Amino acid sequence: MTKWTVDTLMEAIIKSTEALSGHPFKEASKEQIYKGICEIVKLEVNRQWEKTNRKYNNKQPKQVYYLSMEFLIGGLLKSNLLNQNMLHICNEALTKLEFSPDEIYKQERDPGLGNGGLGRLAACFLDSMASLNYPGHGFGIRYRYGLFEQRLINGYQTELPDYWLDNPYPWEWKKDDEAVELEFGGTVQMERDNNGELVFQYINTDKVRAVPYDIPILGYQNEVVNTLRLWSAEPISSREQREFNQYYHQLDHHHSIDQISGFLYPDDSSEEGKLLRIKQQYFLVAASLKNIISNFKSNMKKSLKHLPKKAVIQINDTHPTLAIPEMLRLLMDEEGFGWDDAWEITTNIFAYTNHTIMSEALEKWPVDMIRNLLPRIYMIIDEINERFCQGLWFNQPQLRDQIPQLAVIADNQIHMARLAIISSFSVNGVAKLHTEILKTQEMKEFNQLFPKRFNNKTNGITHRRWLLMVNPKLSELITETISPAWILRPRELTHLIRHIKDQPLLDRLNQIKRENKIELAKFIQQSTGIxxxxxxxxxxxxxxxxxxxxxxxxxxxxxxxxxxxxxxxxxxxxxxxxxxxxxxxxxxxxxxxxxxxxxxxxxxxxxxxxxxxxxxxxxxxxxxxxxxxxxxxxxxxxxxxxxxxxxxxxxxxxxxxxxxxxxxxxxxxxxxxxxxxxxxxxxxxxxxxxxxxxxxxxxxxxxxxxxxxxxxxxxxxxxxxxxxxxxxxxxxxxxxxxxxxxxxxxxxxxxxxxxxxxxxxxxxRNSNKWLSKSLVNIAHSGKFSSDRTIREYATSIWKL
Missing domain, CATH: 3.40.50.2000 (Glycogen Phosphorylase B;)
Known part of the structure; x- marks a missing residue:
C-alpha cells in the first residue's frame, strides 16, 4: 500500500486528470477530476487484487459464494479511499486544489444493482467478508437499468429509466475470456450410453452468452480485495449465431437476450414479466455455478465430491434457488455423477437465508413456465419433489395429510422456499423474532423435519460506511473518547457507556448532531425549496x-x-x-x-x-x-x-x-x-x-x-x-x-x-436526557455491525 501524503496525492490527481482529459488541470471539470482520482485508486487496488487472488490460488481456502439478485453497493470512491487509508488525505488534497471534496465525490452515480434492504445487506456482507479477511465473493447481474429513478410530479411518483451505465463505470473490469454459454427452452431427449446410463441431450435451445464484469471489494486497510462478479447477457458470436438461426427461432422480443440483464425486477404482473424474472434468475445461477465448478477443477485437481469442503454457496432469499436443480444438472449431465452422489454434494454446499414470513412474498412459479423455459431443470425439481414426498409418506406417516402444504410442487406451482429448505444444509432467519416465527409458525413442519437446520443470524450493517465514512465528526469524537479500537472491533463502542454523564462530551455530541441537521436542512431547501x-x-x-x-x-x-x-x-x-x-x-x-x-x-x-x-x-x-x-x-x-x-x-x-x-x-x-x-x-x-x-x-x-x-x-x-x-x-x-x-x-x-x-x-425537551439516551444507543450499536453477523455465518454455517 503506497504511503501517500497530501502533496504527493495532489500531484498525482493533477497528472491523472490531465492525462484523462487532455486539458490543463485548471480547465478540468469536476467529473474529470473524479475520474482522475478513480484511476489513482484503481492502480492501488489492482495490485492488492492480484495479490489476494494469488493467495487464494496458492492456499486454496474454503471460499464463500454469495448469490443475490441485488447488490446495492452505493458509491465506491469514498468507500475505497477510506479502505485504502486515503480519504482524509484526499479531502485535504482536493481542498488545497480549491475543490469541495463532496462536490467531487457526488459525481459518482449510484449503481442500479439493488432495490432496498436485501441488496444493501448483501453489499454490507461483502464489505465485512473482505475486512475480516474471509475469502468471500458475490455473484449478481449487471443490470443496465436500475429499479427506476423516482420523480415527484404534482405529488405523484413518476418512474423514469435509471440508466446508470450511460457513462463507463470506473470500478468494473470486463472478463470476456471467462464468459460462459447458457441454454433456455428447447426439448430434452433421453438416450442410453454404452453403459446403459441415461444421457440427456438438449435440442432446439436458445443460447445466451454470460459475460462477467468484476468489481473489487476492498477490506478495511488490510490489502484484501475480494470480487463481486456481475453477469451481462450478450448474444453468442456472429458465426455461431448465423448457424444457429439457420435452424432455430430467435428469442421472443419480450425475452430477448438484451432484456435478461436489462432491468432490475421487471414487472411480473404479466406472464411476460414472470418469464423474464425466471430467465434472469436462471441466468444468474447457471453462469455462477459454471464459474464455481470451473475454478474448483482448475485449482484443486480433485473430484467434485470434494467441492463442499472448498466451497459454500449462500442463497440470499429465494431468488437464486434455481441454483439447486442447476447444480444437480451440472453434476449429473455434465460431470457424470449419479443422483445419490450429486444430491450429497448439492445438499452439503447450499445454505439458504430467508428474508420474509409473508406468504405472498415467498416465490412461487407456475409449473408450465418452468417446464417450457427450463425443461431439464423442471425434470430435476419434479424428481426432488417425488423423492421428498415419498420419504414423507413412508417415513413420516403423521404428516401424510400435510404433504400438499410441504411439497415443492403443489397446486400447479413450484414453491421456491420449500425447494430451498429441503435442499440446503442450513436455513437461517435474520432476527430472533423472525427466526422464531419461521420455526414455530410459517415453517413449523419443516423445522420438525429438520430440527438442526434452522438457525438465526441477525442482520448487520457495515459501521465503516454507515458511521466512519458518513459521519466523520461523530467518528472522531468516539475515537477521542474511547480510542480507535472500535473501528476494528465495533463492540468496543460499549465503552461509551461510562461517559453518559460526561457533560462536555454530551455538548459535543449535541453540536455534531446540530451541524449534521444544518447540512441536511440546506440539502432539503436546495432540492425541494422547503x-x-x-x-x-x-x-x-x-x-x-x-x-x-x-x-x-x-x-x-x-x-x-x-x-x-x-x-x-x-x-x-x-x-x-x-x-x-x-x-x-x-x-x-x-x-x-x-x-x-x-x-x-x-x-x-x-x-x-x-x-x-x-x-x-x-x-x-x-x-x-x-x-x-x-x-x-x-x-x-x-x-x-x-x-x-x-x-x-x-x-x-x-x-x-x-x-x-x-x-x-x-x-x-x-x-x-x-x-x-x-x-x-x-x-x-x-x-x-x-x-x-x-x-x-x-x-x-x-x-x-x-x-x-x-x-x-x-x-x-x-x-x-x-x-x-x-x-x-x-x-x-x-x-x-x-x-x-x-x-x-x-x-x-x-x-x-x-x-x-x-x-x-x-x-x-430535556436535552441532556435525550443526549444520554442517544449515547447509550451509539454504545450498543456495535452489536449490529455486519462484522458480527459475518463472523456468525463463518463460524456456524460456512465453517471457514
Missing part, C-alpha cells in the same frame, strides 16, 4: 413504501398534530420536521396513493402560517444509498413502525441507531434486540406484539370500523382524506382500511402511537 427548522425534531422514516411498513400510520400522526394545532394554535409542542423517502413498486397502486397523500398533506401543512412553522413535512425523491448517507447522520427520531411480526429484521433502524438517533418502533424484527441491548427506557415502544397480531388474525375478532367510529381523532382524519380536505379525495385509502378491516392494524395502533410520540416530545 425551509425547515434545524432546531426541530428530525423525525425520519426512510425505506421501501409498503403497507406493512406503515408510512400511512406516520402521516396519520402528522394530520392529527396539524388538526390539534388548527384547533389550538398556541398548543405547546416541540417543532417537528417529518422526513420521508421511499419508492413504491410501479404496479403497487396503494403505496403510490400513500406517496401522493404524504405530499398533499405536506403542501397544506408547510404553507399554513397559522401553525407558525411548528410542523414541516418533506418527501425526498429517489431514495438510494447516497441519499441515505445524507439523511442518516442528521436523524433525531427513527421511525421503525411496521406491524409486529411483518418486518424480518430491518437495517435502517441499525444505521440510524449507530448515528445517535432514538427509535420509535413496534416490537418487530431487530427492534426487539435493540430493546434488549439499550433497555426499554432508551427506546420508544408502542403497539401490538407479534403474538397479539397473530391472535387477531387467528380469531378474526378485530373490528376496524369500531375503532374508526369511536376514536374522534381517527374519524376526523378518515373523513378528511375521504372528503378532499387536503385538496384531493383519497377514497381508495379510506375504503381499503375499512373494507379490508385494516389488515396491518394502523387504526388499532394509532392511539398508542400518538401517546408514545407525546412521550418523545417531552423527552426531547
Amino acid at each position: 425551509l425547515v427548522d434545524d432546531h426541530s425534531i428530525f423525525d425520519v422514516q426512510i425505506k421501501r413504501l409498503h403497507e406493512y411498513k406503515r408510512q400511512l400510520l406516520n402521516i396519520f400522526h402528522v394530520i392529527y398534530l396539524y388538526n390539534e394545532l388548527k384547533d389550538t394554535p398556541s398548543l405547546d409542542i416541540t417543532p417537528r420536521t417529518f422526513i420521508f423517502a421511499a419508492k413504491a413498486a410501479p404496479s403497487y397502486y396503494f403505496a403510490k396513493e400513500v406517496i401522493k397523500l404524504i405530499n398533499t398533506v405536506a403542501d397544506i401543512v408547510n404553507y399554513d402560517p397559522s401553525i407558525k412553522g411548528k410542523l414541516k413535512v418533506v418527501f425526498l425523491e429517489n431514495y438510494n444509498v447516497s441519499l441515505a448517507e445524507k439523511i442518516i447522520p442528521a436523524v433525531d427520531l427513527s421511525e421503525q413502525i411496521s406491524t409486529a411480526g411483518k418486518e424480518a429484521s430491518g437495517t435502517g433502524n441499525m444505521k440510524m441507531m449507530m448515528n445517535g438517533a432514538l427509535t420509535i418502533g413496534t416490537l418487530d424484527g431487530a427492534n426487539i434486540e435493540m430493546k434488549d441491548l439499550v433497555n426499554r427506557s432508551n427506546i420508544f415502544l408502542f403497539g401490538l406484539t407479534a403474538d397479539q397480531v397473530q391472535e387477531y388474525y387467528h380469531n378474526g375478532d378485530y373490528q376496524a370500523t369500531e375503532i374508526y367510529q369511536t376514536d374522534e381523532r381517527l374519524t376526523q382524519i378518515m373523513h378528511q382524506i375521504r372528503d378532499g380536505f387536503f385538496g384531493q379525495e383519497f377514497n381508495d385509502i379510506y375504503y381499503h382500511l375499512l373494507s379490508s378491516n385494516d389488515p396491518y392494524f394502523i387504526l388499532k395502533d394509532f392511539d398508542d402511537y400518538v401517546e408514545t410520540h407525546q412521550f418523545v416530545d417531552q423527552t426531547y
Whole structure:
C-alpha cells in the first residue's frame, strides 16, 4: 500500500486528470477530476487484487459464494479511499486544489444493482467478508437499468429509466475470456450410453452468452480485495449465431437476450414479466455455478465430491434457488455423477437465508413456465419433489395429510422456499423474532423435519460506511473518547457507556448532531425549496413504501398534530420536521396513493402560517444509498413502525441507531434486540406484539370500523382524506382500511402511537436526557455491525 501524503496525492490527481482529459488541470471539470482520482485508486487496488487472488490460488481456502439478485453497493470512491487509508488525505488534497471534496465525490452515480434492504445487506456482507479477511465473493447481474429513478410530479411518483451505465463505470473490469454459454427452452431427449446410463441431450435451445464484469471489494486497510462478479447477457458470436438461426427461432422480443440483464425486477404482473424474472434468475445461477465448478477443477485437481469442503454457496432469499436443480444438472449431465452422489454434494454446499414470513412474498412459479423455459431443470425439481414426498409418506406417516402444504410442487406451482429448505444444509432467519416465527409458525413442519437446520443470524450493517465514512465528526469524537479500537472491533463502542454523564462530551455530541441537521436542512431547501427548522425534531422514516411498513400510520400522526394545532394554535409542542423517502413498486397502486397523500398533506401543512412553522413535512425523491448517507447522520427520531411480526429484521433502524438517533418502533424484527441491548427506557415502544397480531388474525375478532367510529381523532382524519380536505379525495385509502378491516392494524395502533410520540416530545425537551439516551444507543450499536453477523455465518454455517 503506497504511503501517500497530501502533496504527493495532489500531484498525482493533477497528472491523472490531465492525462484523462487532455486539458490543463485548471480547465478540468469536476467529473474529470473524479475520474482522475478513480484511476489513482484503481492502480492501488489492482495490485492488492492480484495479490489476494494469488493467495487464494496458492492456499486454496474454503471460499464463500454469495448469490443475490441485488447488490446495492452505493458509491465506491469514498468507500475505497477510506479502505485504502486515503480519504482524509484526499479531502485535504482536493481542498488545497480549491475543490469541495463532496462536490467531487457526488459525481459518482449510484449503481442500479439493488432495490432496498436485501441488496444493501448483501453489499454490507461483502464489505465485512473482505475486512475480516474471509475469502468471500458475490455473484449478481449487471443490470443496465436500475429499479427506476423516482420523480415527484404534482405529488405523484413518476418512474423514469435509471440508466446508470450511460457513462463507463470506473470500478468494473470486463472478463470476456471467462464468459460462459447458457441454454433456455428447447426439448430434452433421453438416450442410453454404452453403459446403459441415461444421457440427456438438449435440442432446439436458445443460447445466451454470460459475460462477467468484476468489481473489487476492498477490506478495511488490510490489502484484501475480494470480487463481486456481475453477469451481462450478450448474444453468442456472429458465426455461431448465423448457424444457429439457420435452424432455430430467435428469442421472443419480450425475452430477448438484451432484456435478461436489462432491468432490475421487471414487472411480473404479466406472464411476460414472470418469464423474464425466471430467465434472469436462471441466468444468474447457471453462469455462477459454471464459474464455481470451473475454478474448483482448475485449482484443486480433485473430484467434485470434494467441492463442499472448498466451497459454500449462500442463497440470499429465494431468488437464486434455481441454483439447486442447476447444480444437480451440472453434476449429473455434465460431470457424470449419479443422483445419490450429486444430491450429497448439492445438499452439503447450499445454505439458504430467508428474508420474509409473508406468504405472498415467498416465490412461487407456475409449473408450465418452468417446464417450457427450463425443461431439464423442471425434470430435476419434479424428481426432488417425488423423492421428498415419498420419504414423507413412508417415513413420516403423521404428516401424510400435510404433504400438499410441504411439497415443492403443489397446486400447479413450484414453491421456491420449500425447494430451498429441503435442499440446503442450513436455513437461517435474520432476527430472533423472525427466526422464531419461521420455526414455530410459517415453517413449523419443516423445522420438525429438520430440527438442526434452522438457525438465526441477525442482520448487520457495515459501521465503516454507515458511521466512519458518513459521519466523520461523530467518528472522531468516539475515537477521542474511547480510542480507535472500535473501528476494528465495533463492540468496543460499549465503552461509551461510562461517559453518559460526561457533560462536555454530551455538548459535543449535541453540536455534531446540530451541524449534521444544518447540512441536511440546506440539502432539503436546495432540492425541494422547503425551509425547515434545524432546531426541530428530525423525525425520519426512510425505506421501501409498503403497507406493512406503515408510512400511512406516520402521516396519520402528522394530520392529527396539524388538526390539534388548527384547533389550538398556541398548543405547546416541540417543532417537528417529518422526513420521508421511499419508492413504491410501479404496479403497487396503494403505496403510490400513500406517496401522493404524504405530499398533499405536506403542501397544506408547510404553507399554513397559522401553525407558525411548528410542523414541516418533506418527501425526498429517489431514495438510494447516497441519499441515505445524507439523511442518516442528521436523524433525531427513527421511525421503525411496521406491524409486529411483518418486518424480518430491518437495517435502517441499525444505521440510524449507530448515528445517535432514538427509535420509535413496534416490537418487530431487530427492534426487539435493540430493546434488549439499550433497555426499554432508551427506546420508544408502542403497539401490538407479534403474538397479539397473530391472535387477531387467528380469531378474526378485530373490528376496524369500531375503532374508526369511536376514536374522534381517527374519524376526523378518515373523513378528511375521504372528503378532499387536503385538496384531493383519497377514497381508495379510506375504503381499503375499512373494507379490508385494516389488515396491518394502523387504526388499532394509532392511539398508542400518538401517546408514545407525546412521550418523545417531552423527552426531547430535556436535552441532556435525550443526549444520554442517544449515547447509550451509539454504545450498543456495535452489536449490529455486519462484522458480527459475518463472523456468525463463518463460524456456524460456512465453517471457514
